[in-house]
Amino acid sequence: MDAFSIGEAAERLALSPHTLRYYERAGLLDMVARNSAGRRVYTNADLHWISLLMCLRSSGMPIANMKKFSNLVRAGLSNVPDRIALLEQHRAKVIADMAALQSALTIIDGKLQRYRGMSNENQAAR
Amino acid sequence: MDAFSIGEAAERLALSPHTLRYYERAGLLDMVARNSAGRRVYTNADLHWISLLMCLRSSGMPIANMKKFSNLVRAGLSNVPDRIALLEQHRAKVIADMAALQSALTIIDGKLQRYRGMSNENQAAR
DNA sequence: TCTTGACTTAGAGCGCGCTCTAAATCGTAC
DNA sequence: GTACGATTTAGAGCGCGCTCTAAGTCAAGA
Numbered sequence: 001m002d003a004f005s006i007g008e009a010a011e012r013l014a015l016s017p018h019t020l021r022y023y024e025r026a027g028l029l030d031m032v033a034r035n036s037a038g039r040r041v042y043t044n045a046d047l048h049w050i051s052l053l054m055c056l057r058s059s060g061m062p063i064a065n066m067k068k069f070s071n072l073v074r075a076g077l078s079n080v081p082d083r084i085a086l087l088e089q090h091r092a093k094v095i096a097d098m099a100a101l102q103s104a105l106t107i108i109d110g111k112l113q114r115y116r117g118m119s120n121e122n123q124a125a126r
Numbered sequence: 127m128d129a130f131s132i133g134e135a136a137e138r139l140a141l142s143p144h145t146l147r148y149y150e151r152a153g154l155l156d157m158v159a160r161n162s163a164g165r166r167v168y169t170n171a172d173l174h175w176i177s178l179l180m181c182l183r184s185s186g187m188p189i190a191n192m193k194k195f196s197n198l199v200r201a202g203l204s205n206v207p208d209r210i211a212l213l214e215q216h217r218a219k220v221i222a223d224m225a226a227l228q229s230a231l232t233i234i235d236g237k238l239q240r241y242r243g244m245s246n247e248n249q250a251a252r
Numbered sequence: 253t254c255t256t257g258a259c260t261t262a263g264a265g266c267g268c269g270c271t272c273t274a275a276a277t278c279g280t281a282c
Numbered sequence: 283g284t285a286c287g288a289t290t291t292a293g294a295g296c297g298c299g300c301t302c303t304a305a306g307t308c309a310a311g312a
Contacts, residue, residue, distance in 0.1 A: 007258065017259085018301055026299095037308055039259055052237070059230035063299070077244065084241045087234055094231050101224045104185035108217050111178070115210045118203065133288065143289085144271055152269095163278055165289055189269070 002044050009042040013050055020050070027067045028053055030074060059094050128170050135168040139176055146176070153193045154179055156200060185220050 006017045013020075020040075023029055029050065033041045042050075056066055069086050072079045132143045139146075146166075149155055155176065159167045182192055191212065198209045 005258075006260095016301075019299090021260090022300065037259080039308085052233070055230050055233045057299095059227055059234070080241050080244050084238060087238050087241070091231065091234050091238065094227050094234065098224055098227045098231075101185055101220050101227070104181050105217065105220050105224075107178070107181045108185070108213055108220065112210060112213050112217070115206050115213070118206050131288075132290095142271075145269090147290090148270065163289080165278080183269095 004042040004047070006040045006042070009040075009047060009050075012047060013054065015054070023050070023053065026063055028063070028070045030070075056090065059090070060097060061090050061093075065090070130168040130173070132166045132168070135166075135173060135176075138173060139180065141180070149176070149179065152189055154189070154196045156196075182216065185216070186223060187216050187219075191216070 004012065006020055010017045010020055020029075024032060024040075029046065032046060033043065035041050053066055053070075056069070057063075061069075065086065069083065072083045072086065130138065132146055136143045136146055146155075150158060150166075155172065158172060159169065161167050179192055179196075182195070183189075187195075195209065195212050198205045198212065
């Protein structure tokens with residue numbers, strides 16, 4: 001099985017057909033095959049590529065950069081260094097985001113401890 | 127020094143006066159004092175509270191939940207358990223987000239390694 | 253044959269979190 | 283007194299990433 005309707009593809013990828021079409025229009029996918037009736041037919045390779053896109057998206061890459069990346073991939077192997085540069089830049093951002101989340105977490109945990117202390121005192125006072 | 131104009135407060139907090147006013151209108155701050163001319167005067171306590179808000183915001187809490195939290199704080203000490211619940215829920219989301227970033231990072235690193243391999247092969251082939 | 257439901261398109265709409273505008277007011281420096 | 287720059291308000295506007303609408307096409311099943 002290597003041919004999926006947009007509905008099947010959407011289900012497997014856990015996103016909506018609307019979003020799949022939007023990504024295509026946005027220039028993130030190209031050459032999604034069509035059947036005789038003009039309907040999209042997704043291959044496993046398509047799904048795999050879209051999975052990578054979803055990984056980039058969910059880790060905070062803006063659509064515009066995803067489009068740049070897609071264009072590089074589309075343009076052939078000669079620009080692999082450019083792809084590396086783009087991914088490394090994104091990698092740095094992801095790591096920075098993780099660090100920011102970690103420091104927020106520390107503050108939140110501090111606040112929680114304070115609240116737990118207050119909560120216990122209240123109980124003890126009754 | 128425990129009194130800041132909106133401009134000074136904005137500078138110290140690294141956000142814009144517009145955003146400070148927006149947060150106030152959104153119900154995240156209350157009782158920001160005014161001077162005789164009707165202008166806002168921020169205390170250190172205000173700045174500290176806003177810093178906590180920024181921590182929540184930057185770690186992905188939606189404004190609506192920040193408002194709920196603000197309302198709880200405003201309503202007094204009796205609802206500390208509710209605040210704990212809200213923060214713990216957020217804490218769980220932050221941890222989930224960090225895990226998602228980590229798994230994206232693993233995929234990105236895998237892709238980078240593949241690209242580096244391709245790049246080296248290309249060089250070797252020349 | 254007719255109905256049903258998944259698909260097609262271009263384009264509009266939406267939710268979020270700001271971000272800016274316009275017109276007015278105020279305090280300070282000249 | 284007057285010019286300037288920071289502030290005030292209500293409300294409009296914006297950028298992003300979807301998300302939905304409307305009108306139409308098509309294939310399969312009753």
